[in-house]
Amino acid sequence: MKKLSLIILSGVFVFCFTGVKGQAVSDKKTADLEHINFTVEPAPEWSGLLKRDSGWFGGDGIYTMRLNGVRGPAATPNDKILFLFSDSMIGEIRDHTMLPGYKMIHNSVAVLSGDKPVAQKMLFSWAKDTAGQAESIFVPHTPKTQNGDYYWLGDGFVNQELGNAIYIFGYRVRNVSDGAFGFKEVGNTLIKIPAGSVSPYLNQQQMDTPFFLTDSAGDSGSFGAGIYVNTKKAGALHPDGYIYVYGVRGMAKRLMIARVLPKDFEHFEKWTYWDGAKWVTEINKVADVTKDVSNELSLTALPDGRYALVFQLDGMTTTVGMRIGATPYGPFGPVIKLWDCKPDLLKNTYLVYNAKAHPSISNPGELLISYNINSTEFIKDLTTDPNLYRPRFIRVRFK
Template sequence: MKKNTLACLAFLSLTLTNKTFAQKADTVDVTNIKFKVEAAPEWSALLKRDSGWFGGDGIYTIPLNGRETGQAKANDKVLFIFSDSMIGAVRDNTTAPGAVMIHNAVAELKGNEPLDKQMKFYWDKNAKGEPESVFIPHTPNTGPTDYYWLGDGFVNQALNNNIYIFGYRVHNVSNEAFGFREVGNTLIKIPTNSKPPYKDLKQMDTPFYLMDKKGESGSFGAGIYVNTKEAGAPKPDGYIYVYGVRGMAKHMMVARVLPKDFENYSKWTFYDGKAWVSDMEQVANVTSSVSNELSFSPLPDGRYALIFQVGGMTTSVGMRIGASPVGPFGPIIKLWDCKPDLTAKTFVVYNAKAHPSLSKPGELLISYNINSVDFLNDLKKYPNLYRPRFIRVKFE
């Protein structure tokens, strides 16, 4: 009887909490906000390079001190993680012979200023001494031709300050529009104090890749919000929120877990639109038209900013205001038109996101990626096309 009574009380408490949570969220204005936006050319210039790493996408930034909210200090280090990256050199306004693409690379920036002397890039080398990806999938579910693109990551202060990064297992296919397909989701764990190229890392398959009845796939790891006191969150509830994206409509999903349980998949719960449930198949779409990489950040006024490329690959950097880590979310607010960066008709824009640890108080520094559908030919003509560009949003 006592166990049943306690269970009922716990259920009632959870129900009341969810109802109160929803009522408070419904009173938040998710439509109106005052801001100014401008280019951040000094940050764009930081990644315009002529040797070593000279191009890439998939940029996420991870403050290595674990303070996700608030600008990094002068002596702090911020880890940059990139997906497909060009390694080699640019000579006479074209790519020099020997340039190669690897599937991911990293860099470390000391401080919070875009100073080339404070930033160092890293990649691995194969047995022949040639550039190689830092992260190569080696899990039980890995196929022979799988490689990694990277999702978001963070420093888990509850688990020995290990770095956790989502790795999407991808392989090339001939019958897909873009020539590749995501086939699985993994966690990459980098031990604290490990140095690139992280020879002591651990990789773990996760169940966080899903396929619905319509054949549309989805995956978690597009963005992470560390809502803990230790990470500097303004309204901490102690959870790690992990955002996922699925389907052609770019629907966004939300999962959460306590930091100490991050590797225990049975402890993860998923937002079904009203409550947190253990069945991932019941996860709701909380908003749509986002991109496969995004960010979720607190705003100075207590609301939240979801930053993304509208619809995945349009020319607009977008923002939705959120009342809480699960919404409700307001309409798309277009922050920036990327068309001036499209030097050629073959150029495309994708995967905008914010970088709070590089942002001054009251601002968000935002990156977006430039690529080409005629990549190899355009790279010869525009050798620095393939790199992130940055803008700065100032909230009033």
């Protein structure tokens, strides 16, 4: 029987899941997928890094990567870390309110120099039109793009086998009159940025992909929610040479997994998909490996050889959840609740979503995890709480 104990020490929540101590996983059939010891606490220095009053002052969709291609801990003072954001607020805040002239764009980036959350070393950027007004950096222009489509960004990585180019998944989104949210994803795109490029990446390339799918039940899904680079060059603990790409489909937020060798990343016919027992070439045979995840998530190797799948439970609940995996493709154990985000929901119109880990900015033995805050009455609530719309961070340390 699993036993959970909770001790509060100086604001640090200490969780102890008692049971068999995790070992380096060599047999996925015998890996302990239920028990792990950890502590969790807020990471205010990282949350504060994104609390800004000028220029970029809000956004979601946050992903991070080191521009040298190394994924795991720890970053160094010489590293440059790229932050990807989706919808972003650009403007000025004075006296706790937004000044006229603010604008939302659909994506932006920032580069942090070094391994510490120092505001002066964080440079945000976006594109500008001929009048100097803020615009999205990544705008769809693929053959399948229709007028009015825009990008929200998925995960990305530096491909050290293809000239250190950056690859980022772009979800092609379209505003619609029907549906619960007024928008829907209509396509999946791969964005390629040559090594050494600088924002706004005028030399970017875009490729329509086959990674947006609709299954026999009518549920749609897309790949790019998370990437795990399991290569020696990226610093993986147990490298097998593959890039693992995670997808989510349906209202039940079911997890799908694909993989490909780095050198074949643009050759979509060489991708394979986990069908629950083996890797197959037919995307329509991809299995639902687990469920109740979120549209953005992460997979990270743990020091003991297991893997942490981090997500927002059921997509938009207040729980930051984790499932332990025996391999990058499962099997995955039950949900372990890492954090309750309720204290951040200052109004009943606020909501939380899309938690994920950031190994590129985490120290050894820990994971920095972000989650996003938004509102169902967006502009109204932003008027009185202009800094609400930004990621918050927690720190999980594994024992």
